[in-house]
Amino acid sequence: MKLEWIDTLAWNADGLVPAVAQDAASGEVLMLAWMNRDALRLTAQTGEAVYWSRSRKALWKKGETSGHVQKVVEIRLDCDADAVLLRVESVGGVACHTGRRRCFFNRLDEGRWVETDPVIEEPASHG
């Protein structure tokens, strides 16, 4: 039997893998989220990022409410097949639920976390 591409992945005990979203144009790392099989399959089929929300225990179509969809340019898998990299177009330029461009807006600076990025949009409608 031929192994399907999605069976290659080394899903963890919860059936998940971490997925890193990177802005395909700027190279900026936007966020890290989680995917189960359905999320990854839907992401590949639709060309738009779908994650698994561990808090809500539900599929989470990125941008469903906010409009900040992530259009997938490329899906990559690492050497151990236990992490995914999405290179995406971040529609609206906001990937974080706080209304920032990216989720990694805290930088360690002499023993303190310093917020480096401004809020671009009010966070009410993100997700």
Add this chain to the structure above:
Amino acid sequence: MKLEWIDTLAWNADGLVPAVAQDAASGEVLMLAWMNRDALRLTAQTGEAVYWSRSRKALWKKGETSGHVQKVVEIRLDCDADAVLLRVESVGGVACHTGRRRCFFNRLDEGRWVETDPVIEEPASHG
């Protein structure tokens, strides 16, 4: 009592967080590994990436045997404090234990994983 920067993190049930290493010069996402408190503290203190090997259950100083050390330019934390981003200088230009530049060398292409990156060094001595 003042909360120390390392106490900000939302460690998972195993006391770990995923850490993404990104080449600070090229922007390329090199790998995803895991850190516990000691690994992150040592990374911050020494300025070179230290991870936690889940398979060996031990601290793993990147490049200890191979020489492919990752010099840390910047440590970032995401909005939920459960993922770390390291921007690094990848010494020797090889981050993957397979001897490739990065671990994410498989690209999904019409339902198949295709290796896109050449092996730069024989993999014997990496880690």
